């Protein structure tokens with residue numbers, strides 16, 4: 365893919381640097397996909413006089429959003445109003461039983477297109493048959509952290525395997541000009557036997573990559589850990605060596621006590637917070653303000669299309685703010701800057717890419733979005749002075765549909781709200797064409813198998 369050397373400018377530039385700098389009539393110069401100058405248009409033009417200037421009218425520029433935990437999929441709106449374990453048994457795991465590689469690839473096209481259109485430039489996607497996901501990310505031009513959904517256990521042999529995960533690393537890690545990273549994934553610690561657990565850690569170390577899993581999402585899981593290991597989940601993960609991977613990111617971490625927060629803060633462990641999913645599946649309210657106070661890098665994620673039900677990171681920022689305020693009965697908790705950081709600079713740290721993305725600073729990759737300022741949702745807008753409200757509008761008012769332009773690695777992939785790197789109508793048509801057959805196969809499987817998959821929690825539910 366080609367990216368052109370240019371200067372990009374708009375009404376305001378929100379850098380998300382350590383000072384939360386906002387530059388009226390700000391600009392960035394971009395060469396070879398990297399930011400080479402940041403400042404007022406005047407200063408940037410003086411430093412790079414030969415570069416053409418592209419002005420996006422009625423917009424502000426800011427770093428592309430980082431979705432720290434998502435799943436490609438096509439079950440949107442078909443698995444509603446169920447608690448997490450019923451939802452897994454009746455809908456999600458049977459989907460995995462009958463999922464085909466071409467269906468998984470179509471789902472990734474849909475996910476990455478929707479993400480790009482709503483201002484997300486990096487997606488951490490835990491999904492299946494991820495060769496197709498990597499092809500989708502390469503074509504659409506998004507940045508991807510691919511995390512195969514691995515089950516390495518006889519009861520969960522319908523997920524990807526660690527062999528498939530390792531092949532994915534060997535084929536795709538740091539490919540597409542470095543836009544694609546591949547981590548080691550486990551759906552859940554209980555989806556791997558002891559040998560699988562230690563092999564997963566060893567694999568992340570050997571390839572110097574990250575490890576990602578779901579943990580402490582539902583309260584009942586804590587009971588499962590206590591019964592199986594005699595300890596709460598974070599202590600078990602420590603004992604098993606999961607915190608020795610170069611980077612471990614835990615999705616959810618809703619049910620952590622104070623000692624567990626203190627413990628993970630000592631390691632290279634980050635958390636992906638998914639407030640919409642946690643509310644929708646009635647999982648609970650994660651103690652995010654406490655984690656942030658302990659110095660844990662917390663990113664923000666939408667989770668999947670079936671538990672959110674969209675990939676709009678602006679909606680996720682707002683929900684993180686509201687849920688944090690509710691948890692602490694404190695209207696000042698989870699302020700707008702904090703929510704913006706979780707979706708940009710701190711999210712980048714949570715996925716170990718803080719040197720590359722997350723802010724508009726010299727040396728970083730040019731992952732930049734333009735958000736419209738001429739909408740009712742952005743009115744009134746004060747980008748400087750005593751009534752400054754730009755950060756509050758972004759978190760509490762703006763929606764993903766207000767994104768005018770999305771650039772990744774210096775390449776514009778969305779312009780004037782239109783996907784430039786794929787045919788959105790064809791991407792949607794592909795899903796409509798294949799979903800009915802998939803649902804029919806799933807219904808057949810369910811009818812032949814007693815209406816659900818075996819789930820560890822069904823045997824241990826009494827501990828809740």
Ligand SMILES: [Zn+2]
Nearest residue numbers: 578615667668
């Ligand atoms: Zn998830």
